[in-house]
Amino acid sequence: MDCLREIETDGNSNPIQISRLALDIGGSLIKLVYFSRDSGDHEDPLNDSVRISNGVNGRLHFAKFETTNINDCLQFISANKLFFGVTIHLKATGGGAYKFSDLFKEKLGISLEKEDEMDCLVTGANFLLKAVNHEAFTYLNGQKEFVQIDHNDLYPYLLVNIGSGVSMIKVDGDGKFERVSGTSVGGGTFWGLGKLLTKCQSFDELLELSQRGNNRVLDMLVGDIYGGMDYSKIGLSSTAIASSFGRAISNSNELHDYKPEDVSRSLLRMISNNIGQISYLNALQFGLKRIFFGGFFTRGHSYTMDTISVAVHFWSKGEAKAMFLRHEGFLGALGAFMSYERHSLGDLMVNQSVQIPVDASSSTDTNYNPLERDLNETESMQCSVYQA
Ligand SMILES: Nc1ncnc2c1ncn2[C@@H]1O[C@H](COP(=O)(O)OP(=O)(O)OP(=O)(O)O)[C@@H](O)[C@H]1O
Numbered sequence: 001m002d003c004l005r006e007i008e009t010d011g012n013s014n015p016i017q018i019s020r021l022a023l024d025i026g027g028s029l030i031k032l033v034y035f036s037r038d039s040g041d042h043e044d045p046l047n048d049s050v051r052i053s054n055g056v057n058g059r060l061h062f063a064k065f066e067t068t069n070i071n072d073c074l075q076f077i078s079a080n081k082l083f084f085g086v087t088i089h090l091k092a093t094g095g096g097a098y099k100f101s102d103l104f105k106e107k108l109g110i111s112l113e114k115e116d117e118m119d120c121l122v123t124g125a126n127f128l129l130k131a132v133n134h135e136a137f138t139y140l141n142g143q144k145e146f147v148q149i150d151h152n153d154l155y156p157y158l159l160v161n162i163g164s165g166v167s168m169i170k171v172d173g174d175g176k177f178e179r180v181s182g183t184s185v186g187g188g189t190f191w192g193l194g195k196l197l198t199k200c201q202s203f204d205e206l207l208e209l210s211q212r213g214n215n216r217v218l219d220m221l222v223g224d225i226y227g228g229m230d231y232s233k234i235g236l237s238s239t240a241i242a243s244s245f246g247r248a249i250s251n252s253n254e255l256h257d258y259k260p261e262d263v264s265r266s267l268l269r270m271i272s273n274n275i276g277q278i279s280y281l282n283a284l285q286f287g288l289k290r291i292f293f294g295g296f297f298t299r300g301h302s303y304t305m306d307t308i309s310v311a312v313h314f315w316s317k318g319e320a321k322a323m324f325l326r327h328e329g330f331l332g333a334l335g336a337f338m339s340y341e342r343h344s345l346g347d348l349m350v351n352q353s354v355q356i357p358v359d360a361s362s363s364t365d366t367n368y369n370p371l372e373r374d375l376n377e378t379e380s381m382q383c384s385v386y387q388a
């Protein structure tokens with residue numbers, strides 16, 4: 001269970017009043033973004049990260065659940081009265097907004113107001129890129145570097161959302177986009193295949209396994225084929241992977257002869273590399289130099305981000321840049337949250353940029369452990385929403 005806890009109180013043991021909640025119900029995960037009004041007496045300058053002009057002070061909170069545990073999510077919403085004080089119409093996006101519409105009505109009496117998934121992803125990404133300093137970063141050779149976003153030079157870019165499946169969206173402006181490609185080999189593939197092959201019980205366990213594995217045990221390298229030599233004429237070093245999992249064909253080993261760590265490592269590398277390559281090809285086709293990666297597959301995980309970055313760098317010969325977003329998996333939910341503004345509150349707009357808290361975002365943090373940085377566990381990504 002990812003996130004069953006009581007919502008914080010205002011210091012006088014009164015539950016904080018939640019005035020808006022939006023959902024993104026995906027194939028693997030349900031994401032929640034909700035806004036709590038600030039009592040005004042506990043503003044924490046270190047926790048500021050987003051300011052919106054809406055006349056109400058408060059905080060944005062983020063939470064997620066596995067979609068298979070949707071009942072935990074319903075219980076969380078109900079126990080914490082997340083729809084208390086607002087209409088019983090909630091903005092929701094993702095396929096689950098359709099699939100689970102009746103369940104929400106039946107269990108909570110809530111009607112889900114469906115918002116288009118791609119629309120929400122783009123709205124969420126644009127919002128974060130414009131409103132939050134230190135939202136986007138590059139990750140190469142273990143080095144994380146924040147990217148300063150020039151609001152006047154943000155578009156066009158390619159948004160690659162790696163969820164269960166992968167959507168690639170060319171973004172030309174606010175509400176101006178086209179889903180140009182996608183691939184079914186995504187986060188669901190890593191989690192699903194990984195679960196079958198390693199018998200691990202959770203996504204985190206699979207990621208942790210990969211951290212201890214060696215992909216060379218299963219991957220066939222160029223050097224394996226070329227007798228230890230590079231194939232320099234076509235730009236392939238001896239250590240480049242010639243064939244993911246290709247080594248498994250060359251002996252009589254069964255699955256149980258391989259360490260789950262090595263299987264997980266090769267799988268993660270294969271899928272990340274493939275996504276990086278397809279992303280680059282799309283960026284090339286549409287003449288885009290900037291690629292932002294969202295979705296919960298990356299989970300801020302070093303090896304995943306490094307592999308994607310290397311793939312983009314390698315194939316584009318350094319021309320295109322892979323960038324990652326700190327709120328990676330919450331783009332759709334944020335977009336759905338923002339849609340309240342578009343539809344009912346008129347002139348809501350982002351009006352300021354402020355610093356992200358130093359703990360999880362320090363660019364000098366070379367020992368950055370993404371698994372410790374998960375939004376649920378640390379709640380370090382709570383955002384403040386202030387009156388203009
Ligand atoms: N705790 C977790 N449990 C399951 N999967 C996780 C977890 N954390 C990260 N993931 C990865 O994130 C992926 C889901 O990402 P995300 O929530 O962005 O997509 P989704 O909305 O569920 O999928 P889609 O958009 O394709 O419907 C999973 O397939 C898995 O690879």
Ligand SMILES: CC(C)(CO)[C@@H](O)C(=O)NCCC(=O)O
Nearest residue numbers: 095164165166167181182183184
């Ligand atoms: C079907 C969606 C959009 C649901 O989020 C996503 O899982 C996806 O983009 N899958 C890839 C499908 C494809 O383009 O082959």
